[in-house]
Amino acid sequence: MGKPADSRADKNALSIVDKRTGKTYTVPITDNSIPATAFKNVAAPKAVGERDENETNRGLRIFDKGFLNTAVIQSQITYIDGEAGVLRYRGYPIEQLALHSSHLETAYLLIYGSLPSKEQFNVFEKEVIHHGIVHADAENFFRSFRYDAHPMAILTSAFAYMGSYYSEANPSLQGQTLFTKGDKASLAIMDKQIYRLIGKATTLAAMAYRVRQGREFVIPPTGLSYTGSFLYQMDHLGEENYKPNPVLEKALDVLFLLHADHELNASATTVLQTGSSLVDPYSAIAAGCASLYGPLHGGANEAVIRMLISIGSPANVPAFIEAVKKREKVLSGFGHRIYRTSDPRSFIVRKTADEVFAITGKDELLETAMALHDAAMKDDYFVSRKLAPNVDFWSGLIYRAMGHNHLSPLTSCLRTDV
CATH class of the missing domain: 1.10.230.10 (Cytochrome P450-Terp, domain 2)
Structure with a gap:
């Protein structure tokens, strides 16, 4: 393998000896990771009796069942130390955010990289809540499900259904660079879909819940918080001046915050993989919703x-x-x-x-x-x-x-x- 190199560049590398061929390969290490494609160069002749499907002469494959030790994206959003029991959003310990922040404020932090100013938060909250209203036709869509349909089956379908309303957010219709141009128009379209998805998520979930309960749907109220509006839409039964209990409202907000992100879990990975084909964001979220339905994840x-x-x-x-x-x-x-x-x-x-x-x-x-x-x-x-x-x-x-x-x-x- 030769003498050890002195330069830092040489030290940040992995030397591999393929005992099948006696060849030595050098693989660069960047941010404590190595490119999986580098192993395509580690090829060997096909062994006697070896199956053709191994494609040994075309290089090694990396087998990692369940993504147990595979990085597929660089991110600064969430940090988890599983050994120490640490969870941070953008550098903030989850304990601090649960005590001092709110779900919407934390959502802003996760999306845009920093906690919002008071003015920024007011705009963000106003836009999200404003976009909580859904088209009147949505009632017919929800009523088409059986009375005993599981709300997750309804909700998964509902997110895909929402995509049919917003052709301006569909790269299949508007061009592949719709969300990647980086100009003001592209960023504005992206922001609008963020407002719509977060705003309508609670409305769609409440409607799915009320189908199961056999109740009439409730229009999102004004003057309540994000989680307060959600509880109102789920639980309001016609009472005059009804307001959710503030303790329950705060509890739900904390739960929302705690679940807001958790690195590349199954649903996040599903959304990224689906989105990589440049589908509209509603279809990608619907796919993630389906992943979340399982008993080993959101269920x-x-x-x-x-x-x-x-x-x-x-x-x-x-x-x-x-x-x-x-x-x-x-x-x-x-x-x-x-x-x-x-x-x-x-x-x-x-x-x-x-x-x-x-x-x-x-x-x-x-x-x-x-x-x-x-x-x-x-x-x-x-x-x-x-x-x-x-x-x-x-x-x-x-x-x-x-x-x-x-x-x-x-x-x-x-x-x-x-």
């Missing part, structure tokens, strides 16, 4: 509730724990693909849950949840595997206490801002 909080219902009572927790160890039952709401210690959001959600239960009364499942939590945290089987409660364990109970049993649409609202 995880619903899975927690179903699990707790199946356990039945605290007395049944020990038997359930043993069944999990034998792989006869699935434990939802514990562990995380990234966090190897506690999910930092779970502590915030736990505190928020106490505030919500003080208003709504304790959910009948809470005692079962607490018993399961305590049993798992004292059991070496779970402790050794670092299976601590994650954000979904407590958030599902909060949504349920607020009367919203189908929870995935709520998570969809929070993630349309990124």
Whole structure:
């Protein structure tokens, strides 16, 4: 391999010896990553009996099932240290944002890179809320679904449906450089779609929810916050001067904020991959919504509730724990693909849950949840595997206490801002 090089340029490289051919290859290291395409040069003759599909003579492939160690984009938006249990948005610890910021302010931070001034926030909030109104024809669209359709199935379709209204936002119709020109007109079109997507997300989710409840739709009110308007649209039953409970409004806002971004999770990756074909942003969000529907992603909080219902009572927790160890039952709401210690959001959600239960009364499942939590945290089987409660364990109970049993649409609202 030769003498070690002294220059920094040579040190920031990886030397690879292919024992099949005896050749040595140098791969540059940039930002602690190497280009996967460099391995296309690491070719070898086809071995006797080797299958043609390996294409050995065309270079090595990088096999990374599930993106466990693959970077596909450079980003300064979110930082996660799974070993230390750290989550930051644009450099701000999630704990600080949950305490001092709001979901819309944090959405601005994630999108534009800095916290807004008071004037910037007022404009942003006004535009988002203004674009919460949907076309009157949307009512017919929502009424076309069965009464027992899951709100996520409705919401996924609704985002794609919205794209049919805004041809000016479709690169297929307006040209491939629609969002990449960088001029004022291009940026203005992009901003308008941001306002529309965030503004209409709560309206569409509320409409999907009310289809399931068999209720008439509610026009977004004026004079309420983003999350206040959402709760109003979901829960208003004709009361005069109805306003959502401020504690529940704040709790929902915190949950929105905590879920706003989490690096390249499944739904974010789906949106990026779909968007790479230059579809309109509504179709890309619809694809992300479909990804979020799954029980291993946005549907995880619903899975927690179903699990707790199946356990039945605290007395049944020990038997359930043993069944999990034998792989006869699935434990939802514990562990995380990234966090190897506690999910930092779970502590915030736990505190928020106490505030919500003080208003709504304790959910009948809470005692079962607490018993399961305590049993798992004292059991070496779970402790050794670092299976601590994650954000979904407590958030599902909060949504349920607020009367919203189908929870995935709520998570969809929070993630349309990124």
